[in-house]
Amino acid sequence: MRYFTEDHEWIEVDGQIGTVGITDYAQGQLGDIVFVDVPADGRSLGKGDEAAVVESVKAASDVYSPVSGTVLEGNTALADQPDLVNSDAEGEGWFFRLTLSDEAELESLMDEAAYEAFVAKL
Amino acid sequence: MSINQSGWRPEMTAGDSRAPAPGFTGNKALMLEEPLIFEIGDGETTGVDLPAVARTGASRFGGLARTAPIGLAGLSEPETVRHYTRLSRQNYAIDLGLFPLGSCTMKHNPRLNEKMARLPGFADVHPLQPVDTVQGALGVINELAFWLIELTGMHGVAMSPKAGAHGELCGILCIKAALEKRGEGHRKVILVPESAHGTNPATAAFAGFTVEDIPATPDGRVDLAALEARLGPDIAAVMITNPNTCGLFERDLKAISDAVHAAGGYVYCDGANFNAIVGRVRPGDLGVDAMHINLHKTFSTPHGGGGPGSGPVVLSEALSPFAPLPYTARTRDGHVHLIEEERAEEFSAEHFDGRLDSFGRMTAFHGQMGMFTRALTYILSHGADGLRQVAEDAVLNANYVLRSLEDVLDAPFAGAGPCMHEALFSDANLAQGFSTLDIAKGLIDEGFHPMTVYFPLVVHGAMLVEPTETESKAALDQFIGALRSVAERAKAGDAALKSAPHFAPRARLDETLAARKPVLVWKDPAPQREAAE
Numbered sequence: 080m081r082y083f084t085e086d087h088e089w090i091e092v093d094g095q096i097g098t099v100g101i102t103d104y105a106q107g108q109l110g111d112i113v114f115v116d117v118p119a120d121g122r123s124l125g126k127g128d129e130a131a132v133v134e135s136v137k138a139a140s141d142v143y144s145p146v147s148g149t150v151l152e153g154n155t156a157l158a159d160q161p162d163l164v165n166s167d168a169e170g171e172g173w174f175f176r177l178t179l180s181d182e183a184e185l186e187s188l189m190d191e192a193a194y195e196a197f198v199a200k201l
Numbered sequence: 202m203s204i205n206q207s208g209w210r211p212e213m214t215a216g217d218s219r220a221p222a223p224g225f226t227g228n229k230a231l232m233l234e235e236p237l238i239f240e241i242g243d244g245e246t247t248g249v250d251l252p253a254v255a256r257t258g259a260s261r262f263g264g265l266a267r268t269a270p271i272g273l274a275g276l277s278e279p280e281t282v283r284h285y286t287r288l289s290r291q292n293y294a295i296d297l298g299l300f301p302l303g304s305c306t307m308k309h310n311p312r313l314n315e316k317m318a319r320l321p322g323f324a325d326v327h328p329l330q331p332v333d334t335v336q337g338a339l340g341v342i343n344e345l346a347f348w349l350i351e352l353t354g355m356h357g358v359a360m361s362p363k364a365g366a367h368g369e370l371c372g373i374l375c376i377k378a379a380l381e382k383r384g385e386g387h388r389k390v391i392l393v394p395e396s397a398h399g400t401n402p403a404t405a406a407f408a409g410f411t412v413e414d415i416p417a418t419p420d421g422r423v424d425l426a427a428l429e430a431r432l433g434p435d436i437a438a439v440m441i442t443n444p445n446t447c448g449l450f451e452r453d454l455k456a457i458s459d460a461v462h463a464a465g466g467y468v469y470c471d472g473a474n475f476n477a478i479v480g481r482v483r484p485g486d487l488g489v490d491a492m493h494i495n496l497h498k499t500f501s502t503p504h505g506g507g508g509p510g511s512g513p514v515v516l517s518e519a520l521s522p523f524a525p526l527p528y529t530a531r532t533r534d535g536h537v538h539l540i541e542e543e544r545a546e547e548f549s550a551e552h553f554d555g556r557l558d559s560f561g562r563m564t565a566f567h568g569q570m571g572m573f574t575r576a577l578t579y580i581l582s583h584g585a586d587g588l589r590q591v592a593e594d595a596v597l598n599a600n601y602v603l604r605s606l607e608d609v610l611d612a613p614f615a616g617a618g619p620c621m622h623e624a625l626f627s628d629a630n631l632a633q634g635f636s637t638l639d640i641a642k643g644l645i646d647e648g649f650h651p652m653t654v655y656f657p658l659v660v661h662g663a664m665l666v667e668p669t670e671t672e673s674k675a676a677l678d679q680f681i682g683a684l685r686s687v688a689e690r691a692k693a694g695d696a697a698l699k700s701a702p703h704f705a706p707r708a709r710l711d712e713t714l715a716a717r718k719p720v721l722v723w724k725d726p727a728p729q730r731e732a733a734e
Contacts, residue, residue: 113717
């Protein structure tokens with residue numbers, strides 16, 4: 080099941096494990112991405128905490144954690160290929176995986192249809 | 202009528218479109234291709250010839266002695282001079298043409314300023330000289346301080362900050378010191394409207410505060426209701442840029458100040474755009490507690506080309522006691538005295554009824570002496586009426602640009618009335634696939650430095666033009682004509698614009714590749730060459 084935030088992060092949840100990235104809409108707004116800083120393994124994140132930094136030719140932006148949890152791994156491929164976020168934001172361009180500490184937090188997020196409707200209004 | 206008897210006639214073959222083959226050097230007439238300095242020089246050449254010295258005894262460097270060549274390029278003196286002169290010809294400067302960068306106030310630097318700043322009594326002094334020998338220089342600092350206070354309607358001024366953001370930090374540290382003195386160090390939030398300068402939230406965060414945004418109204422100003430709703434016992438200050446980055450005067454500033462003061466906070470005003478209101482509005486009358494003044498913007502000290510900045514901070518009566526040392530002040534004996542730590546107590550008793558509680562120091566010495574001399578020269582040579590006209594002409598010129606181009610470029614706030622010193626456009630009605638960047642690059646081909654682009658963030662694809670009072674109507678008309686032409690090409694979808702500039706020393710660079718794979722140091726190709734051989 081995939082959920083979305085109003086800050087344009089997505090989280091794909093499989094059991095207790097969530098994979099987080101930014102949406103295709105977000106990468107389109109950012110433009111060419113030149114650098115991604117992913118969180119260190121084992122870092123404890125609260126919902127809404129600054130988890131990663133994404134830098135495009137236009138701007139540097141913080142990426143927030145959609146839910147609370149502990150980071151399992153960052154996507155090391157982004158160090159050499161930050162453009163993966165441009166080419167496949169919602170797949171190969173994922174940012175980090177974490178173990179969820181409170182699954183109930185997912186209820187406050189949007190599903191795909193709700194996110195599409197949210198973006199359409201921007 | 203005189204007749205040229207030499208037989209010389211300027212001729213051009215009509216309709217000859219044959220492109221010339223690239224020459225031997227790659228130079229285009231007087232536009233020279235200049236290699237890197239490492240590619241010109243080598244380790245064998247030097248600008249100074251010293252006789253060989255016979256080494257006697259062991260080196261005293263011990264383990265620190267260099268074992269390999271340092272790797273710097275050696276050049277003769279004429280090679281060095283030519284290298285930098287050639288590079289300088291590829292630069293753009295305010296002395297070459299109109300510099301429309303918004304939010305930067307790139308104005309002409311009168312040569313009189315330069316003449317004054319080069320007087321030996323100002324140019325050749327050292328900050329550690331005995332005070333008795335630099336009374337003139339201290340007098341300049343003191344007189345400039347007087348006029349900055351006079352022009353802003355404030356109470357005191359800290360002269361030492363070195364530029365705008367440094368001045369912001371100085372002002373915010375004064376606020377922090379005042380809050381702590383009041384026992385209200387728990388006020389940790391600084392409100393920054395969307396229309397403020399980008400350095401404002403950075404300054405607040407650097408000084409240890411939490412930053413919160415205040416939205417802008419649809420007409421590009423601070424949303425007073427939203428700001429008032431957020432005020433409370435945790436608010437330390439509000440930072441407002443006036444005129445703001447949309448080029449608009451914040452009409453509600455007095456109401457904002459009153460509300461912030463009533464809630465126990467302070468008002469910081471970013472004075473970077475003071476050029477638009479100097480001589481017409483005194484920020485002190487609007488309730489401002491601290492404001493930096495960019496001498497390198499408003500008072501015409503060199504800015505283009507990275508000239509040193511200078512950012513004195515004017516302070517309200519509430520904040521003055523916390524200003525950083527050193528001060529200069531004329532004391533009752535008529536002399537200008539430099540107030541350092543050892544004199545602070547005496548100074549406090551004399552001028553602050555013993556309340557002086559400086560937060561410390563911003564710089565080792567007294568600030569940018571050369572900028573002080575230039576700024577004072579500018580103020581005194583213009584006079585009160587001249588400074589007022591500076592603001593009026595800057596605003597008039599910006600409105601002329603705005604109204605001349607609003608039919609071709611989208612001007613989001615043009616309907617809200619006149620702008621101040623800068624005209625703001627957006628990329629709203631360009632052809633599909635064309636952006637603000639294409640217009641900026643096209644302007645380079647037209648021989649202009651581009652305007653500020655993609656700032657302020659509240660407007661999509663922002664183009665911010667600040668012509669300043671410097672430019673004549675003829676110069677403005679030429680710029681407007683160039684921008685109109687480029688904008689029309691962007692609206693018509695002219696594909697050649699996507700790869701502009703075509704006539705610059707370098708065509709459009711791949712900014713993405715440059716950011717992803719930056720080459721930051723020169724690498725000697727020789728080892729690779731040797732390896733290949």
